[in-house]
Structure formats: structure tokens, C-alpha cells
Amino acid sequence: MAKHGTTHFIAQRITALALVPLAIWFVFALLSHGGDNRAELMEWIAGHPWSVAIPLALLILIGFYHMRIGMEVIIDDYIHKPDLRGWLHFLNTFVALVAGAIALWSIIAITLIA
Amino acid sequence: MVELTLPRNSKINSKGKSYKGEKSASSDKAPEMRTFKIYRSDPDSGENPRVDTYEIDVSDVSMVLDALIRIKDTLDPTVTFRRSCREGVCGSCAMNINGANTLACTKGMDECGSGDVAIYPLPHQPVVKDLVTDLSKFYEQHAAIEPFLQSDDEPEKEHIQSHEDREKLDGLYECILCACCSTSCPSYWWNGDKDDGNEYLGPAALLQAYRWLQDSRDDEKSKRLDYLDDNFRLYRCHTIFNCTSVCPKGLNPAEAIAGIKRMMVERAK
Structure with missing residues (x-):
């Protein structure tokens, strides 16, 4: 995973900046819906596609991407066996893709299908 | 995985020796004895490193490098370190003194606190001998x-x-x-x-x-x-x-x- 350090560096910072407002919004949104049951939460997402579903999707996409590149730095730092490092990079990307896809699909399903 | 422990041949054993110096002959001040704990390693011998203890009079010593030279001169000629310019220009005497890397020649004895002075080679470099690392x-x-x-x-x-x-x-x-x-x-x-x-x-x-x-x-x-x-x-x-x-x-x-x-x-x- 060497080379192209700068692309990585910029991506990490831009996603970090984007996550600041999204994470603050998410915390406040969750706090104000703390007492909701499942149906009410689904309605909250499905009923506000622009103000809830889309920010939520952005949070998931950017969050998982940021997590993946952050994890990549940690793996590069601490793992000393090149083979193991390669495998962990693969696993890292795989987990981020699968978890991100499931979360994104859930929002699409709640908003457009359910 | 991550390497947090020292390789087996780098661990310090307990076979350190102690040397005690006398009052400095060139000093007209009252003797001021200080203890130096110096990392000693000779990879060629196959033995693990040890820490030797040297007590010398530092009443007329201003820099740590001077103290090292006094130790080598009066107590143990086998202590090995690099030095050259003795004025912070050549970079030869870089070592780890009391936990921080610095030049022995520009590190004053008055900057070493009041306790023992611990002297180790630059961290995480292969040691050639004692305080000399392979750069x-x-x-x-x-x-x-x-x-x-x-x-x-x-x-x-x-x-x-x-x-x-x-x-x-x-x-x-x-x-x-x-x-x-x-x-x-x-x-x-x-x-x-x-x-x-x-x-x-x-x-x-x-x-x-x-x-x-x-x-x-x-x-x-x-x-x-x-x-x-x-x-x-x-x-x-x-x-x-x-x-x-x-x-x-x-x-x-x-x-x-x-x-x-x-x-x-x-x-x-």
C-alpha cells in the first residue's frame, strides 16, 4: 500500500472535516429520538429523505471510507510481516465495503421500499 | 505482529560492574561525586548488554562528554564512545542521556538533575559497541x-x-x-x-x-x-x-x- 501518499493524506483530512458536522448532527438527532420505538425511527428516516436519510447515507459512506483509510495507516504502522499486512489491508477494505453496503442498503430499503 | 519487546540478545543482564573513582587531582574544589550508569554492550562477545556504574568526582567537569572522558581515562579504558569536536559541530557524540537524545559535548552536568546520570546509545539502532551505533x-x-x-x-x-x-x-x-x-x-x-x-x-x-x-x-x-x-x-x-x-x-x-x-x-x- 505504498505510493500515492498525498492522495491518501488529502482524502483523510477532507473526510475528517466532512465528518465533523455530520457526526454532531447524528449525535443530536439520536438524542432527540432516544425514546422512539422501531416504527417511529423508521418513519423518522423514511419521512425525511432530505434532512435525515441523505445525511445518514453520507455519514455512513464518508464514515466507512474514513475508517478504512485510518485503519490502513494503523496497519502500515504496526504490522511488520509483509504478507500479514497485505491480508489485513484486504480484510480492512472488505469489512468497510460490506458493512458500508449493508448500512446503505438498509437506509435505501427504509426510505424507498418499506 | 507489532514488535514491542526487545530481541533476546538486546535485553540487559544483571552482570553490571561498579567502579569508584577518587577526588579529581586537577580540581581545587570540594569533591562532588556523581554516579553514571552506562550501557555496555559488545555484540561480538555473544553476551547480552549490561549497565556499569561509575562514580567520579565532577567538581571540575562541565559537560557530560568531559565526564565520559574522565571515566575512560581514570576508571575503565574499555568504555567506547564516539567524540570529536567537543563543541556541538560534528555530531559524533550523540547518545541518550537521562532518557533524551542529545550531544554529550553540549549537555552540561548542571542540566542532568541531581540523581544518577544514565547514558545509553541512540535508541533502536544496531550497537557496534557500548555507545557506538551503526548509522x-x-x-x-x-x-x-x-x-x-x-x-x-x-x-x-x-x-x-x-x-x-x-x-x-x-x-x-x-x-x-x-x-x-x-x-x-x-x-x-x-x-x-x-x-x-x-x-x-x-x-x-x-x-x-x-x-x-x-x-x-x-x-x-x-x-x-x-x-x-x-x-x-x-x-x-x-x-x-x-x-x-x-x-x-x-x-x-x-x-x-x-x-x-x-x-x-x-x-x-
Whole structure:
């Protein structure tokens, strides 16, 4: 995973900046819906596609991407066996893709299908 | 996995010896005995390193290097260390004194607190003997950034540089390559010589890379930045700042690395 350090560096910072407002919004949104049951939460997402579903999707996409590149730095730092490092990079990307896809699909399903 | 423990042959054994000196013959002051705990290692002997204890009179000693020379002179001629200029110019006597890398010749005895003085070699470098480390990799990395002027011009007399452009090199060119900064950096410990093609160049080499990137007479900025644009060579710097806090010349390698990153981002725009 060497080379192209700068692309990585910029991506990490831009996603970090984007996550600041999204994470603050998410915390406040969750706090104000703390007492909701499942149906009410689904309605909250499905009923506000622009103000809830889309920010939520952005949070998931950017969050998982940021997590993946952050994890990549940690793996590069601490793992000393090149083979193991390669495998962990693969696993890292795989987990981020699968978890991100499931979360994104859930929002699409709640908003457009359910 | 991550390597947190020392290799078996680097662990310090308990076979350290003790030496006690006498009042200094050249001092007319009251004797002031100080204890030095010095790392002793001779990899060729196959034995693990040990820590020897030396007690000497420091009433007429001003610098730690003078104390080391007194120990070698009066107590134990086998203590091995590098030294040359004794005035912070050559960088030979870089070592770890009381937990921080510095030059023994510019570290005053009055800066060593009141307890024992612990002297170890530069961290995480192969030890040749006692306080002498093998800095081959460090020098290789310095050579890799091509620390020399590369200009397209071939002036008849000399390359002209304005005073303002010359000032940009202040704080960069003064590096004496003592390796205090690079060997104090945890990221350099772990990634300085990681595996084929993956190595963090370390603060000293990057400071010099920035020195040439800032030189108005140099025409190979793009090539220099291309070489550094790598997850390992440059971006293993995680702004720990040990480099800046230990530099015995008061330079700021961390700022230089930030400068390189800024140039990288501006180039990518």
C-alpha cells in the first residue's frame, strides 16, 4: 500500500472535516429520538429523505471510507510481516465495503421500499 | 505482529560492574561525586548488554562528554564512545542521556538533575559497541534524498541567490546529522527500516529534503517531491514532535516535514 501518499493524506483530512458536522448532527438527532420505538425511527428516516436519510447515507459512506483509510495507516504502522499486512489491508477494505453496503442498503430499503 | 519487546540478545543482564573513582587531582574544589550508569554492550562477545556504574568526582567537569572522558581515562579504558569536536559541530557524540537524545559535548552536568546520570546509545539502532551505533541506514536515507544542488543553469561564475531566498534556508541547513531526531522518533523506530521498499526516511533526512526543496537555485523540486510522495517515506510522520524537542541544534524537523506535506497538497491542487 505504498505510493500515492498525498492522495491518501488529502482524502483523510477532507473526510475528517466532512465528518465533523455530520457526526454532531447524528449525535443530536439520536438524542432527540432516544425514546422512539422501531416504527417511529423508521418513519423518522423514511419521512425525511432530505434532512435525515441523505445525511445518514453520507455519514455512513464518508464514515466507512474514513475508517478504512485510518485503519490502513494503523496497519502500515504496526504490522511488520509483509504478507500479514497485505491480508489485513484486504480484510480492512472488505469489512468497510460490506458493512458500508449493508448500512446503505438498509437506509435505501427504509426510505424507498418499506 | 507489532514488535514491542526487545530481541533476546538486546535485553540487559544483571552482570553490571561498579567502579569508584577518587577526588579529581586537577580540581581545587570540594569533591562532588556523581554516579553514571552506562550501557555496555559488545555484540561480538555473544553476551547480552549490561549497565556499569561509575562514580567520579565532577567538581571540575562541565559537560557530560568531559565526564565520559574522565571515566575512560581514570576508571575503565574499555568504555567506547564516539567524540570529536567537543563543541556541538560534528555530531559524533550523540547518545541518550537521562532518557533524551542529545550531544554529550553540549549537555552540561548542571542540566542532568541531581540523581544518577544514565547514558545509553541512540535508541533502536544496531550497537557496534557500548555507545557506538551503526548509522549506515541513517546515512543511506540521507543520500537517498539527493542532498546536493541540482540546477539546470550553468552560470559562468556562481548561482545567484537573493538575501530573502537565502533566509529561507535558515533553520534547515544547520543540521549536523547527529541522528538525535530520527532515533528519538517512535515511527522511525518501527518503520525506519521496515521491509523492501517500505521505509520511513525519518526527520533528519526529511529536514534535508525540505532544505533542498526550499532552495531557490534548485530545479528538481518536482522530482524530489515525486520521490517523497509515498505512504512510508514521508507520511509515516504522525507529528509526534520528539525530533523537535531533542534536536541539540534547536532545529525544527517537524515543521520542515509539515512544510513538505504542504508543498505536496499544493502541488496536488
